[in-house]
Amino acid sequence: MYKVKAYAATHPASPLAPLAIERRDPTATDVRIEILFCGVCHSDLHQVRDEWHGAMPTVYPCVPGHEIIGRVTAVGSQVTRFKSGDLVGVGCLVDSDGTCAQCRAGLEQLCAAAVLTYNSPDKHSGGVTLGGYAESIVVDERFVLRIPSSLDPAAAAPLLCAGITTYSPLRRARVGRGTKVGIVGLGGLGHMGVKIAHALGAHVHVLTTSPGKRSDALRLGADEVIVTRDSEQMRRHAGTFEFILDTVSAEHDINAYLNLLRPDGNITLVGAPSQPFTIPAFSLLMGRRSLSGSVIGGLPETQEMLEFCAEHAITADVEVIPIQRINAAFERLQRSDVKYRFVIDMASLRGLA
Ligand code: NAP
Ligand code: ZN
Numbered sequence: 001m002y003k004v005k006a007y008a009a010t011h012p013a014s015p016l017a018p019l020a021i022e023r024r025d026p027t028a029t030d031v032r033i034e035i036l037f038c039g040v041c042h043s044d045l046h047q048v049r050d051e052w053h054g055a056m057p058t059v060y061p062c063v064p065g066h067e068i069i070g071r072v073t074a075v076g077s078q079v080t081r082f083k084s085g086d087l088v089g090v091g092c093l094v095d096s097d098g099t100c101a102q103c104r105a106g107l108e109q110l111c112a113a114a115v116l117t118y119n120s121p122d123k124h125s126g127g128v129t130l131g132g133y134a135e136s137i138v139v140d141e142r143f144v145l146r147i148p149s150s151l152d153p154a155a156a157a158p159l160l161c162a163g164i165t166t167y168s169p170l171r172r173a174r175v176g177r178g179t180k181v182g183i184v185g186l187g188g189l190g191h192m193g194v195k196i197a198h199a200l201g202a203h204v205h206v207l208t209t210s211p212g213k214r215s216d217a218l219r220l221g222a223d224e225v226i227v228t229r230d231s232e233q234m235r236r237h238a239g240t241f242e243f244i245l246d247t248v249s250a251e252h253d254i255n256a257y258l259n260l261l262r263p264d265g266n267i268t269l270v271g272a273p274s275q276p277f278t279i280p281a282f283s284l285l286m287g288r289r290s291l292s293g294s295v296i297g298g299l300p301e302t303q304e305m306l307e308f309c310a311e312h313a314i315t316a317d318v319e320v321i322p323i324q325r326i327n328a329a330f331e332r333l334q335r336s337d338v339k340y341r342f343v344i345d346m347a348s349l350r351g352l353a
Contacts, residue, residue, distance in 0.1 A: 001025065005349050006134035007323055008061040012050040015327040016133070019061055023138045024124045031082050031144050032074040033090065038132035039067025039158040039316070040342035041188060042249045043272065045330050047119055051274040059119055065132025066092040066117040067160040067343075069153045079141045087153060089145040089306070090137060091160035092117055092296045094129060098142070106300035108143075133323065135349055145303055148310035155315035158188060158341040159306060161296065162316065166193035166245060167305040168297035169268040170200060173243045177201035182244035184228075184257055186213045186220075187333075189247035189270060191317060191340035194220045197245075199312040205237070207244075207257065210336060220317070220340075228256065239287065241265055251275040258283045258291065269293045316341045322348030 001022045008019040026032045044064035046052055068090040072082050082088060095115035096103050102110040115121070118131030131137075147156055166189055175181055181202040183193040190206070197204045198221030205224045206217040214225045226233045234256060241260045248271040257267055258279070269291065284291065297305065309315065317340045321329055329342040 004135040006063045008063045009048040010061045026076045028076040028078040030076045030138050031141050032138050033070035034073045034136050035070040035346045037069045037154045037157040038065040038344045041161050059128045063130035067157045068132035069157045087147045089147050089160045094139050094143050107298040109296045150310050154343050155318050157343050158316035162188045162192040164297040164302045164305050169294040175202050180242050182241045185247040188341040195314045247271045255283045261289045263287045266290045318343045
């Protein structure tokens with residue numbers, strides 16, 4: 001075991017503060033990574049504040065962070081895919097059983113024994129996993145991704161969660177040239193969804209509560225912007241969308257978006273508000289509409305997404321911050337005031353920036 005500096009929450013209402021944590025010495029199949037950058041996902045905020053108490057209660061101290069980019073500094077004796085000095089990424093997963101049908105199909109995110117990067121039972125430590133708001137991390141090589149050299153490391157960090165979480169359902173829905181796609185919520189996930197759907201050739205509409213994000217939405221690749229609080233704009237698009245990706249982090253009326261689907265259209269939910277939805281049967285029956293969910297993506301698809309982003313020169317629009325500003329960043333994330341992903345420069349934790 002060795003000690004590293006990290007930032008942790010100790011209580012749902014406490015700000016994040018410095019904490020020394022322990023990492024294991026690499027096993028034969030482990031990779032040790034010096035963390036250079038870590039994105040700030042709204043899931044970090046939900047988890048730190050214990051907003052998902054029913055489904056995923058938070059164990060404190062909680063070190064969040066699952067959009068990790070770093071350099072390999074050590075590898076175990078059986079590691080074959082990585083060597084010291086490689087630029088690598090770690091997303092939301094750090095382990096799974098490796099043997100079930102889902103794992104064999106490369107869908108590790110659906111494995112019943114999937115271990116998340118933080119707040120999951122950790123078989124090595126006996127506690128819970130601790131995430132990327134830290135100097136370094138030790139991860140089994142199966143869960144380490146190669147970062148294409150053409151991508152800027154800070155701007156690539158959000159691909160590890162926001163990128164794959166939007167890429168996977170867009171591909172699964174076979175979004176392609178001319179598909180009328182709606183992206184609800186222009187935040188971290190939403191802005192990646194716009195870039196990826198645009199690169200897939202879709203006719204992309206951003207559905208936003210923030211009229212001030214209009215010009216950004218168009219710059220990011222949207223063809224049209226719908227301000228969802230304007231009932232006339234919503235009425236004009238009723239019954240026309242083939243596919244809508246809902247990335248909203250807070251309570252909202254999903255029926256307003258279901259009403260935008262054309263017959264057999266689908267809304268896929270990736271946003272994870274803490275409150276349940278109320279959906280009248282007729283919101284789904286009429287037009288044979290469907291509502292489904294999606295959670296991140298498996299390792300092969302995450303690597304595929306990274307290559308896709310390299311090919312299309314896609315990264316996140318980021319505001320790089322020192323870790324000492326994480327609590328202010330959380331407050332701004334809560335107010336939807338981020339353009340469009342905070343990324344922590346981990347040199348600040350080492351006292352280097
Ligand atoms: P974010 O950057 O805070 O973006 C969320 C966006 O939702 C905001 O920018 C805002 O966009 C919109 N919004 C906020 N409050 C709203 C309200 N009351 N009504 C309507 N729209 C509202 O968050 P994020 O990091 O993209 O994460 C979004 C959600 O996805 C979170 O719940 C997170 O936990 C979840 N998530 C899920 C997965 C998965 O695997 N399924 C992975 C990562 C994250 P506008 O200003 O444009 O309206
Ligand atoms: Zn995330």
